[in-house]
Amino acid sequence: MTVKKNLPLSKDEPLLARLGSQITARRKILKVRAQVCAEVAGISRVTLHRIEKGEPTVSIGAYLQVCEALGLYLTLLPGVEQAADTDFPDPEMPHIRIKDYPQLKALSWQLKDDEYLTDAEAKSIYERNKRFLDLKHLEEHERILMQRLIDTRGMERILV
Known part of the structure; x- marks a missing residue:
């Protein structure tokens, strides 16, 4: 076996x-x-x-x-990356790993690649630096994350 x-x-x-x-x-x-x-x-x-x-x-x-x-609660989701693209149990818990999202990584160059962000922190980085986003090279999973932030956090519409 x-x-x-x-x-x-x-x-x-x-x-x-x-x-x-x-x-x-x-x-x-x-x-x-x-x-x-x-x-x-x-x-x-x-x-x-x-x-x-x-x-x-x-x-x-x-x-x-x-x-x-x-106050952390484990879920049986396949991984943090997928959980970031679905309804995560606690959006205030850091769960968005910077290095998994190339545009976010470029916008947050001062942070460590393996750091995790909350929805609010990721939203803030995207909004403050939207003029530097390269939407032509945006990967699908990052587009999904950004759309989720727009839908759930009222993020200013930045996807065209």
């Missing part, structure tokens, strides 16, 4: 590393210090650090404790 190995959803970043990045982003958005987050989750600061790095040796229970402490 052959067992298929589950491949990461992103070619360049394993699933746990992405989850760790989202946990870190959420903690920082909430302005919660790492030590306080660890205490509320009932884990050590070292374990929290390992979770935020996406280490696979940390138990799923510890990941879930941190998610609960930060």
Whole structure:
């Protein structure tokens, strides 16, 4: 019997590393210090650090404790990229990874590629920099994201 190995959803970043990045982003958005987050989750600061790095040796229970402490709710969607194109459970939670959207990446050059943004942050970047958008080279998944922001956030109509 052959067992298929589950491949990461992103070619360049394993699933746990992405989850760790989202946990870190959420903690920082909430302005919660790492030590306080660890205490509320009932884990050590070292374990929290390992979770935020996406280490696979940390138990799923510890990941879930941190998610609960930060008000994050895991979904069984295929990936963050697809979730960003559907009705995401909490648009205030960072879930739009900059490097997944080429125009967003170009407009937010000062931010790290692997950072996650909330809908409001992405909307703000697109609106402030709309004069620099290259609509001719806009990829379909980014066009869908922008249309969703227009529909749900009242973003000024920038797609032609």
